[in-house]
Amino acid sequence: MDQCAYIIGYIMTASYSDSWAEIRDKNGKLTGGVNSWYICQAKTGPWEDVKGAYTPCYRIMESKKWDKKHDDPLLTDQCLYCSCGAKLKLTWGQIVETSSLNLNTLVMEKIYMKSGVPSWDVEGLRAMEMEENLAPRCTRDIYDKVQAVKVALSAFIVVDAQGHHRLDGKEIYQSLPEFKWSQIYNMHT
16 A cells, blocks of 8 residues: 555544543543534424424434445545435534533533534544554554544433434524634643
């Protein structure tokens, strides 16, 4: 395999991880982190009588759980599909969760925001970090080791009638602050 294909393979495989960072104390206890998930914004959600149109789907799921064009998730012409049937569009972006342990209450506090899909440069940094920390033998080894993180339910992340996690409406999505990945990285470095 040529070096370029090798690098692209690692970057694409690393993008299946929902976890970007885990922060642990000296005893190894999780004290914070950053996770992200693609969000479906296809117009397949509930019908809105006032506007006479379907609302966005707003489903959020683990990267490894999206339906795929090919059974092998590592094929280069892979396409991802939401459980609603819509093909993922990268312009829909991601939902990002940052968490930190409140040392007074010992409760993990989570903050949610929206962001675009990470650039190849950002994904490349993550792939290099995974290559160093996971010591994979090949891209398949990275895929098997990357973390799938289930989206936590909250006041605005609900389970729909089909059992899928989703944002609870357009107002919620629009109210989330938007950050670029460079800003998110600066929050936790």
